[in-house]
Amino acid sequence: MRIRLSFQVPPQSVLPVNYQYAVSAWIYKCLFHGDPAFSQWLHEQGYSYQGKRFKLFTFSQLKCSFTMEGDRMALNAPNAELLISFLIDEQVAHFVTGCFRNQECMIGDRVSHVSFTIAAIEVLPAPAFSDTMRYRLLSPLCITRSRIHEGGEGYEFLSPDHVYYKNFLVQNLIHKHHSVYAVAGSSEDFLPEQCTLKVLSSPRSRLIRIKDHTEAATNIRGWMFDFELKAPVELQRVGYYAGFGEKNAMGMGLGEVK
Numbered sequence: 488m489r490i491r492l493s494f495q496v497p498p499q500s501v502l503p504v505n506y507q508y509a510v511s512a513w514i515y516k517c518l519f520h521g522d523p524a525f526s527q528w529l530h531e532q533g534y535s536y537q538g539k540r541f542k543l544f545t546f547s548q549l550k551c552s553f554t555m556e557g558d559r560m561a562l563n564a565p566n567a568e569l570l571i572s573f574l575i576d577e578q579v580a581h582f583v584t585g586c587f588r589n590q591e592c593m594i595g596d597r598v599s600h601v602s603f604t605i606a607a608i609e610v611l612p613a614p615a616f617s618d619t620m621r622y623r624l625l626s627p628l629c630i631t632r633s634r635i636h637e638g639g640e641g642y643e644f645l646s647p648d649h650v651y652y653k654n655f656l657v658q659n660l661i662h663k664h665h666s667v668y669a670v671a672g673s674s675e676d677f678l679p680e681q682c683t684l685k686v687l688s689s690p691r692s693r694l695i696r697i698k699d700h701t702e703a704a705t706n707i708r709g710w711m712f713d714f715e716l717k718a719p720v721e722l723q724r725v726g727y728y729a730g731f732g733e734k735n736a737m738g739m740g741l742g743e744v745k
Contacts, residue, residue, distance in 0.1 A: 488580040489572040489611045489728065494592065494603040496551065500562040501599045504555070505696040507738040509594045510546060514571065521586035534666035541663050543574040545730030545741045547625035558699075559599060567603065570611075570625065572741055574667065574729035584608060596700055614727065614744040616720045622742035627693040627709025628732040629739045630655045644708035646690060653684040656732060660722040663729050668721075677719055687713040697737060709739050 503509075519526035533540045551567035553560040573583055592603040614620075630652055631642040645652050657679040664677070690712040698704045709732070716723065730740035 488575060488577065488583065489570060489613075490584060490587070491607075491609040491611055492569045492571065492587065492592075492605055493607040493609070494567040494569070495606050496562050496565055496567050496603065497601065500601040501556070502549070502553075502560045502562060502594060502601055503596045503599060503699060504558050504560055505596075505699045506549065506560075506594055507695055508697045508699075509596060509600075510549075510569070510738060511736055513592060513594060514544070514546065517586045517590050518583070520590065521582060534663075536662045536666035536669065539662050539666075541666050541729065542736035543663065543667065543729040544572060545626065545735035546571045546738045547741045548738070562601070566606070570741060570743075572728050572730065574663070574725060580610065584610060598700060616723045616727070618720060618723075619715065619717045620723050621687065621713065621715045621745040622727075622731075623713045623745050624711050624731075624740070624742050626738050626741045627695065627707075627711050628656075628742075629707055629709035629734045630659070630732050646692070647686050647710055647712060647714075648690075653682070654679045656684060657682045657718060657722070659732060660718070660725050664721055664725045677722060682716070682718040682722070684717075685715040687715055695737070695739075707734050707737060707739065709734075713745065714742075 515526055515530050529542055533542045547570040549567055549569055551562050552564040553562050575583060587605065587608055590605060592605060594601055594603065630645045632645055632651065632655065633642050634640060645655065661677045690710040693709055693711055695707045696704055697707060729735060731742055732740040
């Protein structure tokens with residue numbers, strides 16, 4: 488399911504430009520309000536496949552007019568919107584929607600924060616999924632590659648023009664799918680080489696800092712662009728609802744159908 492939250496913005500509101508971690512924490516808080524056990528399980532464990540863990544939700548960048556002031560965003564509109572997307576069964580969609588009703592939305596860091604009022608919650612209709620779909624990213628898409636194979640340490644953030652980018656993107660979708668839908672002994676299989684990715688716009692790099700102004704601060708780099716993906720409908724659905732690429736629970740990889 489995918490929901491659109493409409494916020495009322497208080498006058499003279501200032502957000503940190505790196506607000507993604509705060510939004511993610513607020514989503515967990517709302518889910519905790521509805522089901523503490525589920526929220527804790529999702530935050531600490533989540534879905535898993537072959538040792539990889541997935542939260543299977545993501546969110547867009549905040550849609551609101553603003554002016555940059557250093558590492559702050561001075562919001563200069565009375566309203567804002569946020570899309571939140573979950574790969575969940577329709578039977579529990581009403582539960583998730585209810586978690587956000589009558590909730591205070593406090594977003595920010597130790598320097599500045601904003602207390603939004605939720606004015607409306609709208610469940611968006613599902614798109615018509617097909618084997619070939621075009622998307623516009625509403626939050627950066629992150630793909631990483633380990634440096635161990637080169638004798639190095641850590642990982643690198645891949646740009647969309649990297650030779651392995653498509654394979655890593657599709658493999659990530661396959662693992663997410665299997666973390667939810669794979670059944671022991673199932674012969675269902677998806678092959679990355681049978682999928683294609685076509686970049687339709689000039690990618691724009693975006694660096695996001697998680698837990699900024701703390702000792703635990705880390706960086707995530709993703710790219711904003713439009714793309715066409717040819718892949719099985721099952722993987723299209725996973726990408727649309729759970730997010731494309733990695734770090735989805737930090738607000739990465741949400742795409743809208745063009």
